[in-house]
Amino acid sequence: MTDFLFVSPSLPRAGALVLPLAEGFSLAGIAQDADAACGGAIARGLAAASFKGKKGQSCTLWSPGAHLSKVVAVGLGATADARSLEAAGGNALPLIAGEPEAFVASDGLAPALVAAFASGARLRSYRFDRYRTKETAEDKPKLVRLSLASSDVEAARAAWKPLDAIADGVFLTRDLVSEPPNVLFPEEMAERCKGLEKLGVSVEILGQAEMETLGFGALLGVSQGSARAPRMVVMQWKGAPAGSTAAPVAFIGKGVTFDTGGISIKPAGGMEDMKFDMAGAGAVIGLMAALAGRKAKVDAVGLVGLVENMPSGTAQRPGDVVKSYSGQTIEIINTDAEGRLVLADVLWYARQRFKPRFMIDLATLTGAIIVALGHEHAGMFANDDTLAQQLSAAGAATGEAVWRMPLGEAYDKQIKSDIADMKNVGGGRQGGSITAAQFIQRFVDTSEGAVPWAHLDIAGTAWATKDSAVTPKGATAYGVRLLDRLVAEHYEG
Structure with missing residues (x-):
């Protein structure tokens, strides 16, 4: 684990030196001093490598002198803002991971931007290696200390503190989503939520008996084919200022710890990926950790429904009709359309x-959203324009992008059932992510009125097949930073 330190500007005596440089840069401050100490080798090396400071560009100079093991330059692009500094920190991390110590020449940056660079490096540093028993020391990162120069150390530390807490939430989500399904099943996932209590989050776990008493027929129908008992977890963070009368904000996550599809079983190829069908619930848990960790001034609740969808002699069948907690009845057409039931x-x-x-x-709900949007955006469905706009802006600020999709009566008619209030899938493959959202909306908008609501279909964004600036290959924790930003900008205080 790497320690992140914020220090006064000075020329490092050893280790790796990191230079965050924007387009049109000229070496200044520590970078200029280091170049002078190296007899101009840094400037010559960057010129020889045609390093221009473009976004995503990097250049490594080995043993340039002055006892430095390497100099790593990372490009910020045309604008040095929080997003570009975060990305630069993430891009720099793999290039210095083999060094015990590195120093960032960030003395010319505002404290908040120094903290953003550190945040990007920390987010990129995530590894899930608990099951690698034969990994050698040479294969593991060696970076023990990353020091970042700032002209205002205290301000940089203050800016870093909430970012560090958010990263803790991201890492918690990535851990949960990465776990194999024989380790992380509903009971175990619920137990892990109790770890949030040390942050001041109250955690309440409902078992099968409690949900049967409540009448959770839709959720329990999904779990009835599994030997693993279902759980629902209610997490509450009460951080609103004294005297606040504002209602809490609520986040709900689909937590199918493994999804075979049930009787409507999935093809074998790629089924191992269905361990991350609980990524929506994982994001809610990580978000609650982030909000509590940075002591967000808001009352927030997180609820996750945790089930395993398995085929067996007791499994739910196509053709079954279940009665939901709302009293509405649902005809089951496809048991692989289970997340919406939860x-x-x-x-x-x-x-x-x-x-x-x-x-x-949040839910890894449909393959149809991947067909529509690929892996670049989550599909967003909303009954409230203001909430949709806020989410879009938070997505642009954090890089966890959303794209608003339509809702409408024509789609809603497609889930009309001949024998129940609704069926759990539409009439065909067309618009599958939309009819799924229409189904969910029936449990949000009622005769009592509509509560502002958004559904995020994260099937294409919950898992990455290659590295990006701040996300290593694997679980992304998509949604944690997006929703934390939403709360911070619009719902605290």
């Missing part, structure tokens, strides 16, 4: 119990 009961419960300012659910 969300149906949990959303209704969240609405009835907490009467929140808004509800946002």
